[in-house]
Amino acid sequence: MDHLLSIQDLTAADITTILDTAAGLKDIALRPIKKVPTLRGRTVCNLFLEDSTRTRISFEIAAKRLSADVINFSAKGSSVSKGESLKDTALTLQAMGVDAIVIRHAASGAPQQLTRWVDAKVLNAGDGWHQHPTQALLDLFTIRERLGHVEGLRAAIVGDVFHSRVARSVCQGLLTMGAEVTIVGPPTLLPPRVDTWGAAVSADLDAVLDKTDVLYLLRVQRERMGQQFFPSSREYARIWGVDRDRLARLPEGAIVMHPGPMNRGVEISADAADAANSVITEQVTNGIAVRMSCLYLLLGGEQATA
Amino acid sequence: MPSAGAPVLAAQDIARALKRMAHEILERNKGAERLVLMGIRTRGIPLAERLAGGIAEIEGTGPGGVPCGSLDVTLYRDDYARTGPLPLGATRFPGPVDGKVVVLVDDVLYTGRTIRAAMDAVMDYGRPRAIQLAVLVDRGHRELPIRADYVGKNLPTSDDQEVKVHLRERDGSDEVLVRRREAAA
Numbered sequence: 001m002d003h004l005l006s007i008q009d010l011t012a013a014d015i016t017t018i019l020d021t022a023a024g025l026k027d028i029a030l031r032p033i034k035k036v037p038t039l040r041g042r043t044v045c046n047l048f049l050e051d052s053t054r055t056r057i058s059f060e061i062a063a064k065r066l067s068a069d070v071i072n073f074s075a076k077g078s079s080v081s082k083g084e085s086l087k088d089t090a091l092t093l094q095a096m097g098v099d100a101i102v103i104r105h106a107a108s109g110a111p112q113q114l115t116r117w118v119d120a121k122v123l124n125a126g127d128g129w130h131q132h133p134t135q136a137l138l139d140l141f142t143i144r145e146r147l148g149h150v151e152g153l154r155a156a157i158v159g160d161v162f163h164s165r166v167a168r169s170v171c172q173g174l175l176t177m178g179a180e181v182t183i184v185g186p187p188t189l190l191p192p193r194v195d196t197w198g199a200a201v202s203a204d205l206d207a208v209l210d211k212t213d214v215l216y217l218l219r220v221q222r223e224r225m226g227q228q229f230f231p232s233s234r235e236y237a238r239i240w241g242v243d244r245d246r247l248a249r250l251p252e253g254a255i256v257m258h259p260g261p262m263n264r265g266v267e268i269s270a271d272a273a274d275a276a277n278s279v280i281t282e283q284v285t286n287g288i289a290v291r292m293s294c295l296y297l298l299l300g301g302e303q304a305t306a
Numbered sequence: 307m308p309s310a311g312a313p314v315l316a317a318q319d320i321a322r323a324l325k326r327m328a329h330e331i332l333e334r335n336k337g338a339e340r341l342v343l344m345g346i347r348t349r350g351i352p353l354a355e356r357l358a359g360g361i362a363e364i365e366g367t368g369p370g371g372v373p374c375g376s377l378d379v380t381l382y383r384d385d386y387a388r389t390g391p392l393p394l395g396a397t398r399f400p401g402p403v404d405g406k407v408v409v410l411v412d413d414v415l416y417t418g419r420t421i422r423a424a425m426d427a428v429m430d431y432g433r434p435r436a437i438q439l440a441v442l443v444d445r446g447h448r449e450l451p452i453r454a455d456y457v458g459k460n461l462p463t464s465d466d467q468e469v470k471v472h473l474r475e476r477d478g479s480d481e482v483l484v485r486r487r488e489a490a491a
Contacts, residue, residue, distance in 0.1 A: 033430040037382060
C-alpha cells in the first residue's frame with residue numbers, strides 16, 4: 001500500500017490483511033502499558049482542515065500506541081487561517097520531514113492531490129462527500145468480530161446517503177467483502193446515480209428490516225435541515241428513525257451500527273442506541289485498532305525512512 | 307556437515323532434551339510455583355507447551371498445572387524499517403507476570419535479536435522476578451550479549467547454513483535439520 005485514499009482502491013485480500021492486523025493490535029489496549037515501540041522515530045501529522053473530534057483523537061491514540069510522534073495541525077490557530085494554501089502547507093510539512101499525513105478536508109479529492117506534493121504516506125480521514133476509508137474498515141472489523149464474517153450478510157444503510165462519505169465508503173467496503181447492501185432513505189437524500197452503486201435501493205425501511213443482518217444508520221446532518229430535504233426531524237424519526245419497535249423486527253442476532261455522532265431521537269432513539277445489539281461503542285474502540293493497523297502497514301519498509 | 311536428509315536431532319533426541327530441560331528448569335527454580343512459560347511464535351509455542359507438560363508430569367501437578375502462554379514479538383523487532391510490516395500473531399499471557407519467573411521458549415537461538423524483543427515485550431506486561439531462556443538449539447552467531455539458560459543442543463553452524471526445526475504439532479514430525487541456505491535467501 002502506498003497510501004490509504006479510498007476503500008475502492010482495496011481488494012478483498014487487502015481489506016482482510018488490514019482487519020487481521022487490527023485484530024493482532026487490538027489487545028494492546030488491554031495491557032498495563034498500552035504502547036508498543038514499532039513506530040518509534042516516525043512522525044505522523046494530523047492535518048484536520050475540517051472539524052472532527054473522534055476521528056482525530058482516534059488517529060492520535062493509534063499513532064501514539066505505536067510510539068510515533070504526533071503533530072496536530074488544524075485550520076484554526078494555524079497558518080491556514082491566514083490563507084495559506086493546501087499546497088504550501090503540504091510543502092511545509094514535507095520540509096519538516098513527516099512520515100505520514102492524516103488528512104481531513106472539505107474538498108473531495110484533496111488527499112489524492114496531497115500525494116502529488118509530498119513523499120509522506122497519506123491517509124484519508126474524510127474528504128468532502130467522497131470517502132472515509134478508515135470508517136468503512138472499522139465497520140467491517142466490527143461486523144466481522146460480532147458476526148464472524150462479512151460475506152453473504154445483508155446490510156441496510158439508512159439515512160442521508162447523499163451527503164455522506166461514510167455511506168459511500170461503507171457501501172463499497174461491504175460489497176467488496178461480498179455482502180448484499182440495500183440503501184434506504186428519503187428520495188431527496190439519495191444521490192442521483194445510486195442505482196450504479198451495485199446496491200438495492202428502497203424508500204421503505206419497514207419493508208427491509210426483517211431481511212437485515214446489519215442495520216447501518218447515518219447521522220442526520222442537522223445543518224441540512226430547512227434545506228427542504230425533509231420537513232422536520234420528527235417526521236424523519238417517524239419514517240426512517242429506529243426505535244425499540246423497529247429494533248424488535250430485525251432478525252435474531254442482527255446488529256445496529258452508527259458512525260457517530262448520534263442524534264438521539266432522530267435517526268436512532270435513546271433506548272435503541274443503548275440496546276444490546278447496538279455495537280456503536282465497539283465501533284469507536286475498534287477504530288483505534290484499525291487505524292493502528294493502517295499506520296503499521298503503511299509505514300514499514302525502507303521508503304518510509306527519510 | 308550433515309545434509310538435509312540426515313537430521314541432527316531425531317524425535318527421540320528432542321524428547322530426551324526436553325525432558326532434561328524440564329528437570330533443569332525445576333532444579334534451578336526449586337519447584338514450579340512461580341514459573342510462567344512463554345513460547346515465542348511460532349515453534350516456541352509447542353515447545354513451551356511440551357516443557358510445561360513435562361514439568362507438570364515431574365511435579366505431579368496434573369495437566370495445565372504450569373501456566374503457559376504465547377508471545378508474538380513482531381511489534382518489538384528492530385528491523386521494521388528494513389523488512390516492512392510482517393503479519394501479526396496473537397500474544398497471550400496466562401496471567402499476571404509480576405513476581406513470576408518467566409521462561410522464554412524458542413526453537414533456535416541465533417543472533418539474539420528475537421530474545422531482546424521478547425524481553426521488551428514481557429517487561430511491557432509487568433515486572434517479572436526473573437526472565438530465563440530455554441531453546442532447543444543454540445546455533446551460535448550472537449549479535450547481542452544474550453545467552454540461554456537451558457539448551458537442548460549446541461549446534462555450531464556457519465552463517466550460510468540454516469537450522470530447520472520441525473515439530474509434529476506444526477510440521478507433522480519431530481526433527482532438526484541443518485542445510486545450506488538457499489542462494490536467494
